[in-house]
Amino acid sequence: MTDTFRNRIDLEMTVNGEPIELTVPAARHLIDLLRTDLGLTGSHAGCEHGVCGACTVIVDGETVRGCLTLAAQLQGAEIWTVEGLTESGAIADLQKAFVERNALQCGFCTPGMLASAKVLIERDAVPSREGIREHMSGNYCRCTGYEAIVDAIETTLRGRAGGDAR
Amino acid sequence: MTIRFEDPNRPNSYIGRTVPRPNAGRLVKGRGRYVDDILLPRMVHVAFVRSPYAHARIAAIETSQAKSLSGVLAVFTGRDLAEVCTPWEGRLAHLEGMKTPPQHPLAVERACWVGEPVVAVVGRTRADAEEGAAMVEIEFEALPAVTDIRTALDPETPVIHEAFGDNLCFRKTNEKGEVDRIFAEAHTVVEESFKTARHTGVTLEPRVILADWSEAEGEMTVHVSNQAPHMLQVLLASHLGIPESGVRVICGDVGGSFGVKVHVYPDEVATAAIAKILGRPVKFSSDRLEAFTSDIHARDHEATGRIALDETGRILAFDVDDWTGIGPYSIYPRTSAVEGLQVTNLIGGPYEFDHYRCRTSVVFQNKGICAQYRAVGHPVAVAITEGLVDKAAAQMGLDPVEIRRRNLIRDDAYPRTTAAGLKLEALSHHKSLDALIEAMDYEALRSEQASLREKGVHRGIGIASFIELTNPSPFMYGIGGARISAQDGCTVRMDPDGSVVALTGVTEQGQGTEAITAQIVAEAVGVSPGMVRIVTGDTRVTPFGGGTWASRGAGIGGEAALQAGRAVRGQVLAVAAAMLQANAKDLDIRDGIVVDAGTGAERMPLAEIGRIVYFRGDTLPKGLPRELMQTRHFLTSDYPYAFTNGVQASYVEVDAETGFVKLLKHWCVEDCGRIINPLLVDEQIRGGIVQGLGAALFEEICYDEAGQLLNGTMADYLVPMSGEMPDMIIRHVETPTAESELGAKGAGEAGTAGAPAAVMNAINDAIRPLGGSVTHMPFTPERVLRAIGAIGK
Numbered sequence: 001m002t003d004t005f006r007n008r009i010d011l012e013m014t015v016n017g018e019p020i021e022l023t024v025p026a027a028r029h030l031i032d033l034l035r036t037d038l039g040l041t042g043s044h045a046g047c048e049h050g051v052c053g054a055c056t057v058i059v060d061g062e063t064v065r066g067c068l069t070l071a072a073q074l075q076g077a078e079i080w081t082v083e084g085l086t087e088s089g090a091i092a093d094l095q096k097a098f099v100e101r102n103a104l105q106c107g108f109c110t111p112g113m114l115a116s117a118k119v120l121i122e123r124d125a126v127p128s129r130e131g132i133r134e135h136m137s138g139n140y141c142r143c144t145g146y147e148a149i150v151d152a153i154e155t156t157l158r159g160r161a162g163g164d165a166r
Numbered sequence: 167m168t169i170r171f172e173d174p175n176r177p178n179s180y181i182g183r184t185v186p187r188p189n190a191g192r193l194v195k196g197r198g199r200y201v202d203d204i205l206l207p208r209m210v211h212v213a214f215v216r217s218p219y220a221h222a223r224i225a226a227i228e229t230s231q232a233k234s235l236s237g238v239l240a241v242f243t244g245r246d247l248a249e250v251c252t253p254w255e256g257r258l259a260h261l262e263g264m265k266t267p268p269q270h271p272l273a274v275e276r277a278c279w280v281g282e283p284v285v286a287v288v289g290r291t292r293a294d295a296e297e298g299a300a301m302v303e304i305e306f307e308a309l310p311a312v313t314d315i316r317t318a319l320d321p322e323t324p325v326i327h328e329a330f331g332d333n334l335c336f337r338k339t340n341e342k343g344e345v346d347r348i349f350a351e352a353h354t355v356v357e358e359s360f361k362t363a364r365h366t367g368v369t370l371e372p373r374v375i376l377a378d379w380s381e382a383e384g385e386m387t388v389h390v391s392n393q394a395p396h397m398l399q400v401l402l403a404s405h406l407g408i409p410e411s412g413v414r415v416i417c418g419d420v421g422g423s424f425g426v427k428v429h430v431y432p433d434e435v436a437t438a439a440i441a442k443i444l445g446r447p448v449k450f451s452s453d454r455l456e457a458f459t460s461d462i463h464a465r466d467h468e469a470t471g472r473i474a475l476d477e478t479g480r481i482l483a484f485d486v487d488d489w490t491g492i493g494p495y496s497i498y499p500r501t502s503a504v505e506g507l508q509v510t511n512l513i514g515g516p517y518e519f520d521h522y523r524c525r526t527s528v529v530f531q532n533k534g535i536c537a538q539y540r541a542v543g544h545p546v547a548v549a550i551t552e553g554l555v556d557k558a559a560a561q562m563g564l565d566p567v568e569i570r571r572r573n574l575i576r577d578d579a580y581p582r583t584t585a586a587g588l589k590l591e592a593l594s595h596h597k598s599l600d601a602l603i604e605a606m607d608y609e610a611l612r613s614e615q616a617s618l619r620e621k622g623v624h625r626g627i628g629i630a631s632f633i634e635l636t637n638p639s640p641f642m643y644g645i646g647g648a649r650i651s652a653q654d655g656c657t658v659r660m661d662p663d664g665s666v667v668a669l670t671g672v673t674e675q676g677q678g679t680e681a682i683t684a685q686i687v688a689e690a691v692g693v694s695p696g697m698v699r700i701v702t703g704d705t706r707v708t709p710f711g712g713g714t715w716a717s718r719g720a721g722i723g724g725e726a727a728l729q730a731g732r733a734v735r736g737q738v739l740a741v742a743a744a745m746l747q748a749n750a751k752d753l754d755i756r757d758g759i760v761v762d763a764g765t766g767a768e769r770m771p772l773a774e775i776g777r778i779v780y781f782r783g784d785t786l787p788k789g790l791p792r793e794l795m796q797t798r799h800f801l802t803s804d805y806p807y808a809f810t811n812g813v814q815a816s817y818v819e820v821d822a823e824t825g826f827v828k829l830l831k832h833w834c835v836e837d838c839g840r841i842i843n844p845l846l847v848d849e850q851i852r853g854g855i856v857q858g859l860g861a862a863l864f865e866e867i868c869y870d871e872a873g874q875l876l877n878g879t880m881a882d883y884l885v886p887m888s889g890e891m892p893d894m895i896i897r898h899v900e901t902p903t904a905e906s907e908l909g910a911k912g913a914g915e916a917g918t919a920g921a922p923a924a925v926m927n928a929i930n931d932a933i934r935p936l937g938g939s940v941t942h943m944p945f946t947p948e949r950v951l952r953a954i955g956a957i958g959k
Contacts, residue, residue, distance in 0.1 A: 027293075035202075035203075041196075041199075041200075041202075041203035042195075042196020042197070042198075043196070044200070044202075044370070044371065044421070045202075046370045046371070046372075046454070046880075047454045047879070047880040048453060048454055049454070049879060049880070049881065051879070051880040051881050052370060052880055054370055081196070082195065082196030083195075083196050086195045086196060095194045095195065098190070098194050099186055099187075099190045099191055099194055100186065102186075102187065102190065102678075102845050102846060102849045104190060104193055104194060104676070105422075105675070105676030105677060105678075105849065105853065106193075106369075106370070106371070106419070106420060106421045106422045106423075106675055106676030107189075107190075107193030107194070107198045107419065107421070107676060108198070108200065108369075108370040108371045108421030108422060109370050110193055110194055110196075111196045114194070129893070132888075133888040133889050133891070134888075134889050136888045136889075137887045137888050137889035137890075138887070139887075139888070140368075140370060140880070140885060140887060141370070141888075142367075142368060142369060142370055142422045142424070142853075142857070142885070143422060143676050143677075143853045144849060144852065144853050144856075145849075145852035145853045145854075145855055145856035145886075145891060145894065145917075146856065146886075146887075146888040146891050147852055147891070147893055147894055148849055148852070149888065150888065
């Protein structure tokens with residue numbers, strides 16, 4: 001480990017709506033900050049190089065890979081993880097659809113799936129199934145075969161487009 | 167009392183219905199508790215130094231630099247751990263002639279594959295441990311590596327384990343009838359070579375273990391991402407010298423398993439051994455590169471096969487020579503011979519014929535260890551079988567559906583024993599094929615294919631029938647001396663308010679064990695599933711069982727749950743009868759209330775029974791049994807296995823310019839016996855199909871000739887992602903097994919068993935007019951282009 005990575009940095013950020021101040025090693029990745037420093041274990045490390053999407057969280061409104069993002073990049077950032085998205089009710093309809101359609105099995109990919117899907121369901125247009133598949137193609141699921149996930153997202157999109165209550 | 171399954175309006179009719187999984191609501195909120203989420207006081211982390219050589223002698227190990235780091239607490243070599251942990255050998259006594267050498271948690275004298283753990287470094291944090299691991303210096307003396315399957319037994323090939331004299335782990339020929347004569351005289355003989363690529367499970371959660379030894383209590387507590395907690399309990403106890411009752415294995419949430427997590431891994435045993443030495447909790451969490459190099463691999467098979475038919479297209483014989491490379495050790499305790507053995511059992515499984523020969527040669531290599539992964543051996547056998555059947559059909563001018571109709575075993579021809587020696591209770595190949603044809607509108611699809619072909623669009627339809635081994639008896643492992651339990655148990659307990667807790671020996675990795683167990687117990691006792699809480703994966707409290715493998719959870723664990731729930735119901739009714747001065751036979755329990763069986767009139771809520779039994783037992787007749795907690799165990803005994811059957815179809819489009827294969831749609835008709843939860847069964851099939859599609863098109867662990875792993879990242883090893891996967895139509899035929907009252911067989915592996923063959927046949931159907939065919943998986947664009955001659959061979 002080089003000395004640079006031994007340096008510690010002071011961070012202020014908002015995580016799930018709560019202001020956070022902490023000091024972390026400069027080498028700390030966002031996923032480790034969430035899991036290790038903040039105890040937010042809902043987000044998972046799967047491949048640690050940005051391919052599987054298990055660590056996907058929302059930073060300043062965009063999905064990012066927690067394993068590719070250094071905490072040092074996030075001074076002042078607003079971060080949402082599955083825990084906060086659950087408590088705020090922002091994706092309650094999506095979560096309900098996932099459960100009803102059995103769009104999760106082991107559940108390890110699910111927090112990342114939900115984060116990726118959140119961005120899609122907040123768009124105005126309802127994409128085709130191919131569009132949903134394309135949007136979700138950065139999130140790996142070994143259990144479901146994806147069809148149930150696509151169905152659950154489609155159901156949520158339709159519900160929102162139809163003005164259904166969440 | 168029997169359950170009137172045919173009546174969907176019967177009381178408490180939860181078996182057969184789609185009800186939500188009790189654990190899904192927690193997981194979808196990010197409230198899972200996977201092993202890496204668990205933090206214990208005084209916990210330390212272990213990282214492993216792994217062999218960079220496929221085969222090398224360990225000449226010297228220098229650890230002083232690593233030990234000098236402030237965050238490093240201890241460093242262990244193979245010799246250190248050999249003092250506290252005995253080695254193991256993955257052998258089964260009934261596999262005659264099988265060889266495998268002792269394997270240690272850390273390599274002692276030699277490293278035999280790239281990724282074999284050699285030195286363990288314990289640090290305060292994972293980063294500390296990894297930093298220490300980077301400072302360990304090991305002097306390796308490279309030895310020649312054996313990597314090719316077909317030349318592994320040649321005299322000039324180096325021998326990996328000298329004492330054995332050759333690189334043969336196991337060889338078996340399964341033969342019946344007059345194979346040579348039939349092939350010599352047959353009207354049509356078709357031959358082909360096949361390869362299924364070495365691939366791996368790629369569970370999204372890599373393997374992880376947290377072991378904690380309490381010397382004061384003489385107890386080892388192990389949190390581990392595993393499918394078979396009781397198996398691990400007895401094996402850790404055995405190798406670490408602890409009584410079995412002193413080892414508690416807890417498998418909470420498991421982030422995918424698929425067979426990857428049913429084996430004994432050296433790094434996991436090393437972690438437990440280190441915990442015992444240090445007397446504090448030790449966590450090992452595999453990273454993705456470690457997963458690729460040290461998780462089990464599977465399906466590294468090369469085979470040549472031939473099929474003989476008469477002039478009417480009737481199959482007369484199969485003759486297959488299968489070769490498989492399994493790495494340097496046979497896996498413990500299941501062995502790495504079972505995959506090849508399954509190939510010798512399953513070739514031709516759906517068909518009626520009398521003459522059979524299949525030999526498998528299981529050879530050692532200096533690559534990762536191959537072992538049981540979802541649908542063990544099935545995708546290999548189905549690809550060989552269905553590839554040969556389709557090639558024969560094409561040669562004889564028969565439609566792929568027609569040749570199957572002529573040869574699939576008749577639905578009324580059971581029970582029967584196949585030429586390969588499999589005992590089949592009752593299957594439904596023809597009904598399933600009929601359902602498939604209807605679901606896919608086969609004729610319409612053929613016309614669409616024909617009209618598009620005129621426009622230069624190359625689409626293909628591929629069909630694959632299959633059988634799947636489920637509900638194994640002790641004939642699979644126990645008979646060979648392995649301490650792997652084929653029976654399973656369930657304890658059902660009624661709490662005072664009438665709610666129910668069920669503890670089961672089968673485990674949950676997301677397939678829905680908890681949901682189906684709750685449904686079964688709910689129906690058996692007479693309460694709603696919401697009143698049933700399920701406990702899995704803790705050897706301290708659950709009945710001793712086998713866990714979840716070989717699609718046994720529903721069929722074996724489910725039957726134990728049914729019988730245990732029924733026993734509690736009987737006790738409740740006995741108490742109720744005493745309280746109501748009624749005859750227990752005239753009472754029933756419906757939705758948590760004791761009722762008159764005849765009229766349905768409510769007599770007493772379960773909460774009242776609970777109140778009396780637990781708090782006012784003095785008011786009941788002395789001596790009246792009132793154990794509202796009952797355990798039942800179940801073991802299959804009429805048949806060694808409950809075979810299921812099914813048929814899949816794939817519709818693909820091949821781009822003749824790029825070689826890309828687009829999966830347009832996929833169908834599966836499957837007969838897993840009694841269906842407990844239709845939605846969960848469908849999703850098991852879909853998930854299984856996609857693992858098979860990955861095998862067909864993407865997945866291949868690549869080694870070079872020196873045994874170096876070339877694609878140990880998820881950027882280089884391709885897995886199916888949502889963009890490339892098709893929608894899948896699932897249909898069912900239900901032929902319950904008479905072995906149990908529940909009648910359930912397994913459904914976990916059918917999708918994976920048949921999908922690669924269906925895709926292979928579809929691609930070949932598409933490119934046949936262009937000449938050439940593909941039989942070596944995965945069917946990459948390059949292989950497709952070479953097959954059709956668009957690029958050189």
